[in-house]
Amino acid sequence: MTPISHTDPARAALGRLLLGELLIGSVGVFVAESGQDVVTAVFYRCLFGGLFLLAWGLARGHLRGVLQDRALLRGALFSGVLLVLNWVALFAGMARSSIGVATMVYHFYPFVMLILATVLQGERTRPADLLWVLVGFAGVACSADPLRLWRHADPHYLAGIGLTLLAAVLCGTSLLMSREIGKQRPFALVMIQCWVGVAMLAGFSSPQVFHLGWHWGWLLGLGVIHSGIVYVLFYSSYSRLPVVTIAVMAFVYPLVALLLDFLIYGHRLVPVQMAGLVLIVLGTLGVNLKWVPWPMRKQQVCA
Numbered sequence: 015m016t017p018i019s020h021t022d023p024a025r026a027a028l029g030r031l032l033l034g035e036l037l038i039g040s041v042g043v044f045v046a047e048s049g050q051d052v053v054t055a056v057f058y059r060c061l062f063g064g065l066f067l068l069a070w071g072l073a074r075g076h077l078r079g080v081l082q083d084r085a086l087l088r089g090a091l092f093s094g095v096l097l098v099l100n101w102v103a104l105f106a107g108m109a110r111s112s113i114g115v116a117t118m119v120y121h122f123y124p125f126v127m128l129i130l131a132t133v134l135q136g137e138r139t140r141p142a143d144l145l146w147v148l149v150g151f152a153g154v155a156c157s158a159d160p161l162r163l164w165r166h167a168d169p170h171y172l173a174g175i176g177l178t179l180l181a182a183v184l185c186g187t188s189l190l191m192s193r194e195i196g197k198q199r200p201f202a203l204v205m206i207q208c209w210v211g212v213a214m215l216a217g218f219s220s221p222q223v224f225h226l227g228w229h230w231g232w233l234l235g236l237g238v239i240h241s242g243i244v245y246v247l248f249y250s251s252y253s254r255l256p257v258v259t260i261a262v263m264a265f266v267y268p269l270v271a272l273l274l275d276f277l278i279y280g281h282r283l284v285p286v287q288m289a290g291l292v293l294i295v296l297g298t299l300g301v302n303l304k305w306v307p308w309p310m311r312k313q314q315v316c317a
Contacts, residue, residue, distance in 0.1 A: 027254035031263050034247035039270025041240045042113035043278060045105050048232035050223060052105040055236060056098060057219040060211030062237020063245075067205035070246060076201040083202075086195050090203050093192035094210030100184035101211075103177045110174025114275035114283065117268045118157035119178040121294050125150045126186030128301060135190075142306045150297025154179075156290025200249040208241055261302035265295055 045055045071077040080086065108116040125147045131137040158175045162168075195203055223229065252260060268291070275281045283291070299305065 023254055027251040028259065028263075030247045031251040031255060031260065032266065034244045034251070035263055035266035036270055037239055037247075038244050039117075039267045040274060041236070042105075042108050042117065042271055043274050044232050044236045044240065045108065046113065046279075048229045048236065050229060050233065051220055052102050052109065053215055053218045054220045054223055055105055055233065056101045056211060057215040058223075058233040059101065059236045059241050060098065060208045060215065062234050063241025064205060064208035064212055064237075066238045066242030067201065067208060067245070070242070071201050071205055074201075076199070077205070080199075080202050080206075083199070086199055086202060087206065089192050089195040090206035091210060093188045093203075094207035095214065096184045096188035096191065097207050098211035098214055100181045100188060103181035103184060107174045107176075107178030107181060110170050110177065112174075112275055112279070112281040114268075114272040114281055115157060115159070115287070116174060116178045117271040117275075118287070118291055118294060119154050119175060120182050120185070121268055121298065122150060122154045122179065123182040123185040123189070124298055124301060126183050127190050130186060130190050140304075140306075142304075143301055145307060146297045146300035146305070148297075149293050149300065153290045153293025153295075153297060156286050156293060158290075159284060159287055161284070161286060201245070204241070204245050204249075258303055261299055264298070268294075 045052070048055055050058075068077075104116065104120055107119070111119075128139065128143060128147060132139040163172065192203055192207075223233075272283065272291075300307075
């Protein structure tokens with residue numbers, strides 16, 4: 015009975031993480047199908063997500079002492095502004111390129127976080143990590159379909175790529191700012207960030223949303239599912255799983271996004287973009303799992 019008791023929590027956590035990654039992969043579809051401008055979509059994501067997390071946090075006791083925690087409030091405020099701007103830029107990038115392409119380019123954010131931690135916080139970075147960053151950046155360049163840009167420089171598509179890269183920078187910066195606080199009180203952090211978004215965007219949300227229609231279902235799902243349920247699933251599973259599992263499972267998100275983008279909107283990747291996806295996966299895993307390429311390993315042995 016002992017082995018079962020140890021493995022069951024890990025299996026349950028893996029199931030929660032997998033479900034969370036499957037759900038977050040549909041975020042672009044919910045934004046597109048809502049038919050709203052990106053600011054309105056992000057506003058209702060924050061509103062419905064904030065309400066869900068508030069109710070969940072109160073019911074589970076995750077919000078005790080939040081108003082007295084000044085470090086948490088300060089960190090959530092500044093990182094929340096960046097997180098909300100990141101969502102706006104990402105959804106605008108998806109609208110101008112495609113859900114699949116934007117999702118791949120967006121996954122440059124772990125490398126942004128690593129670079130900023132090195133430059134701004136003085137964290138030690140291994141030479142191997144810098145190599146994996148270059149691999150990841152090469153993957154981002156390939157995923158943007160450089161041949162298409164070379165043959166036909168579509169300003170609309172190019173703006174989409176640029177906005178998505180901006181979203182990656184904002185996301186990496188936000189995660190870096192809230193990293194320590196997020197380890198201590200992740201539910202409270204995300205809930206406050208959602209309410210920061212509500213305060214930021216309330217005056218910019220389109221009044222044309224106020225009519226009966228299916229768009230309310232998509233907006234409700236965008237908030238409750240992608241900013242509520244998904245974060246509950248993520249944070250309830252992270253502490254029970256090894257880093258290698260979390261790093262590998264993170265790629266379920268872009269794969270789901272690519273699949274839905276193809277099945278629903280008919281967008282398919284060209285070979286160079288598929289190569290870009292492989293490079294992004296390699297680079298991200300290399301950084302997260304602390305891989306050392308064989309030539310560097312040989313140099314370390316010789317030294």
